[in-house]
Amino acid sequence: MITLHKFIPAWGLPDISPFCMKAETYLRMTGAEYKAVVSDSRKAPKGKCPYIEHEGQVISDSSMIIEYLESRSSHPLDSDLTAHERAISAALKAMLEEQFYFVIAWARWVDPAGWNIYRPVIKELGAALGVPKPFIPLLEPLIRAQMRRTVYLQGTGRHSPDEIRRIGVNVVTALSDWLEDKPYMLGTRPHLIDATAYAFIASWLWGPFEGAIKDQVSQRANLVRYCDRMKAQYWA
Ligand SMILES: N[C@@H](CCC(=O)N[C@@H](CS)C(=O)NCC(=O)O)C(=O)O
Structure with missing residues (x-):
């Protein structure tokens, strides 16, 4: 199970942060099992949200989260790209x-x-x-x-x-x-x-x-x- 540390929803959007929304959209695109937790970016490893916890590891930054999860996926989303x-x-x-x-x-x-x-x-x-x-x-x-x-x-x-x-x-x-x-x-x-x-x-x-x-x-x-x-x- 992945724990996604993010901010809060607003205005009908899932998150006020486009980076948190990007990470969560990616999790949904891949059908990953995750739970979302509202977190304080000041306590985040790189001082920003989103970050995830997965199997004892903490990964910060939406792109690094995606890179990490894609490297473990049997069907990486971009595998067909030229x-x-x-x-x-x-x-x-x-x-x-x-x-x-x-x-x-x-x-x-x-x-x-x-x-x-x-x-x-x-x-x-x-x-x-x-x-x-x-x-x-x-x-x-x-x-x-x-x-x-x-x-x-x-x-x-x-x-x-x-x-x-x-x-x-x-x-x-x-x-x-x-x-x-x-x-x-x-x-x-x-x-x-x-x-x-x-x-x-x-x-x-x-x-x-x-x-x-x-x-x-x-x-x-x-x-x-x-x-x-x-x-x-x-x-x-
Ligand atoms: N490159 C980072 C950018 C993340 C980012 O800028 N997050 C902002 C919210 S949109 C944040 O946590 N800001 C808190 C701060 O700078 O103190 C990513 O892709 O995750």
Whole structure:
């Protein structure tokens, strides 16, 4: 049995973190037996969620979790891919996890409109983690300042709000243009990249952060159909 350490669900999504949602979607894609536990990232081995416990081992990072479980699988999800398809998969993953993630982080933690929406969810996470009520308002600004600094140091936070939104819209457009009419990112059957793509796109589509990026996802009918398809297949 795998124990998945993650955050909390919100807005009809299984997790507020796209990385936790990616890991859990992967577990569902493979039919793995797992239990999910709400965990404090400050106590995680790498200071981030998700991480798993499995047969006495602790594995951190959604990609390393997947790598670990795939190496033990008799039917690895990407075993049929060509080198060219693997290269595409790596490029799409980097675009979503290393670029788009920071747009998401900015929209939730830095943008004042987003923070107004996200703040109550962070309070809820604090409560779910057993943080004593009086400490939550003290912790919130510290975590927000840390996230603001992270987004700034990575580079995204140095752009203007319009520029950041443009980066986000361009990622959504690129993903939609790549998908075309395919049911999944690499063709007719799901692969590892679909765990990432679904988590990161559905987080905008069904999340409450209004504006240009969510509009672009909603207007790209192939992405909407894609999220509906992944949800029906793995989360119904
Ligand atoms: N590369 C990591 C990224 C995980 C990550 O950034 N998790 C965030 C939530 S989306 C986190 O735990 N943040 C807590 C923190 O930075 O203190 C993965 O793929 O798992």
